[in-house]
Amino acid sequence: MKFLKSILSLPFHLVALLTGSNSFIANPIIGSRLLNYCGLHILRYCLAHFLTQCRWSFLLWKMPASDRKAFHKDGFLVLQNYLSEDEFNALVIETTAIEGEARELSQGDTHTQRILLDHESLEKSPALKKFISNRSFNNLLDYGASFAHPALLYLQRIRNGLYGQTTHSSDPQKNIHSDTFHPTMKAWYFLEDVAPEDGPFTYVAGSHQFTWKRLKWEYKKSITVQNHPDGYSEKGSMRADIEDLREMDLPNPQALPLPANSLVIANTHGFHCRGQAVAGRGRFEIWAYCRMNPFIPLPKIMARWGGRYQRRVMRWYWSYLDKKNEKRGVPSTWHLIDHKLVTNKEYDAKK
Numbered sequence: 207m208k209f210l211k212s213i214l215s216l217p218f219h220l221v222a223l224l225t226g227s228n229s230f231i232a233n234p235i236i237g238s239r240l241l242n243y244c245g246l247h248i249l250r251y252c253l254a255h256f257l258t259q260c261r262w263s264f265l266l267w268k269m270p271a272s273d274r275k276a277f278h279k280d281g282f283l284v285l286q287n288y289l290s291e292d293e294f295n296a297l298v299i300e301t302t303a304i305e306g307e308a309r310e311l312s313q314g315d316t317h318t319q320r321i322l323l324d325h326e327s328l329e330k331s332p333a334l335k336k337f338i339s340n341r342s343f344n345n346l347l348d349y350g351a352s353f354a355h356p357a358l359l360y361l362q363r364i365r366n367g368l369y370g371q372t373t374h375s376s377d378p379q380k381n382i383h384s385d386t387f388h389p390t391m392k393a394w395y396f397l398e399d400v401a402p403e404d405g406p407f408t409y410v411a412g413s414h415q416f417t418w419k420r421l422k423w424e425y426k427k428s429i430t431v432q433n434h435p436d437g438y439s440e441k442g443s444m445r446a447d448i449e450d451l452r453e454m455d456l457p458n459p460q461a462l463p464l465p466a467n468s469l470v471i472a473n474t475h476g477f478h479c480r481g482q483a484v485a486g487r488g489r490f491e492i493w494a495y496c497r498m499n500p501f502i503p504l505p506k507i508m509a510r511w512g513g514r515y516q517r518r519v520m521r522w523y524w525s526y527l528d529k530k531n532e533k534r535g536v537p538s539t540w541h542l543i544d545h546k547l548v549t550n551k552e553y554d555a556k557k
Contacts, residue, residue: 223250224501228386228442230431237440239429247387247428248421254388254500255416261352261505268345268354277350281414281476284462288395288469289337296333298466301361301397301492301549304331308545309524309538314377315367315485316405319548320360320493320540324517327361338492343469350471351391351496354506356513358520362493363548366405367485378437380482382410382451382459384444385474387424388500389414393471395492396464398551405483406463407470410456414476419454446477490551 219235223246230237238246269277277283289297306327311318321327328335337343338359348354366377385392400406413420424444431439439445451458461481462470472478524540531538546553 225499226386226388226497230428230440230442231435232441237432239432242425242428245425248425251387251421251424252416257501257503258352258389260503262349264505265349265352265354269349273346274349277471277473280409280411282409282411282462282470282472283346283350284464285469285471286465286467288467293333293337294467297337298397300331300334301490304334304361304549305545306361307521308543308548309540310543310547311540313379316377316379316480316483317365317547318379319363319365319543321362321545321548322517322520323359323361323492324521325514346469346471347391347393347494347496348505350393350473351498352389352505353496353498353502355496355498356516357391357393357494357496358513358516360493360495361491361548363490363551364405364480364483364488365486365547366483366488377480379480380405381438382408382446382477382479383438384413384446384477386442386497387475389473389475390497390500391471391495392474393469393494394489395469395494396466396489397492398490399466400462400464400468400489401487402461402463402481403484404463404487404489405481406461406489407472408459408461408479408481409472410451410459410477412476413451413454413456413478414473417454423450423454451477 219233222233223235227233227236235241236246242248266274269283273283273285304321304327306321306324308319308321310320323334323338328338344356347357351357394407427439427444431444436445448458456477459477459479464470524538527538527540528542544553
């Protein structure tokens with residue numbers, strides 16, 4: 207039966223080679239040591255980066271030249287004082303009063319709490335709706351992602367420490383890592399000041415760049431990653447330590463503590479992490495995410511209005527997982543929580 211299942215699934219595994227699939231354990235072709243020894247991973251890596259450069263060439267008008275220069279040099283772009291004071295204050299008032307469906311993911315000693323910014327959650331939030339529909343803002347995200355495609359946006363709070371509890375596991379997001387083998391985009395717009403003790407976004411400047419030393423490191427990892435599993439690298443999100451960074455001739459990670467009203471757009475193929483934080487501290491932000499099939503040569507995928515359907519699919523998927531896990535008697539990984547946990551900094555539902 208297992209052999210038959212492997213044969214029947216082979217066409218799907220082959221098709222996945224031309225998608226963003228990156229797991230060395232879920233796909234026996236992507237994870238084949240022999241094929242990777244012959245250069246399969248490196249072939250996909252090189253082709254994905256080449257096509258990303260092609261898409262960026264179509265989108266040059268979406269990001270000012272000086273910002274593009276910084277983004278491609280460092281792998282991230284920082285824009286402070288992004289909104290006017292009045293616009294920012296209106297945004298803060300609305301984000302602390304929003305009542306959308308809230309969900310939480312617990313990893314080690316950290317809670318990531320989110321409200322999807324969709325039609326339902328934005329119904330009574332005109333300033334927030336204006337912000338996420340702003341053409342200049344979306345142009346920056348499009349260029350960062352190399353796709354003219356609506357990003358998923360969330361209101362997000364990071365809480366460090368399990369409400370005073372202790373845990374023996376650590377937050378894997380606080381380990382230096384690359385999200386996947388190809389350029390991809392995440393962005394953070396900070397609604398509160400981010401101090402060093404709040405776990406600021408941390409990035410290894412220049413680590414997104416296509417270099418010979420990075421290529422050699424990727425090749426070596428593609429062959430050995432399954433021999434040294436860490437729970438994430440073998441799934442395609444490569445972890446790196448200081449010795450790895452030295453091997454690639456990269457600098458030390460750089461933390462980015464920033465004032466409120468700052469926007470950060472990053473290529474998360476580069477090595478990055480969530481900074482170490484003091485228990486009880488955290489961040490409050492609007493978080494954006496876009497990861498598309500890297501082997502599509504043209505940047506236009508979906509009209510801006512198509513984002514509404516994308517968000518509906520996300521809600522449907524969460525509901526499906528809720529029902530599936532309820533039958534198994536376990537909570538969903540992204541489980542429902544009180545929305546006040548996201549919007550209220552001092553709120554603790556367990557008090």
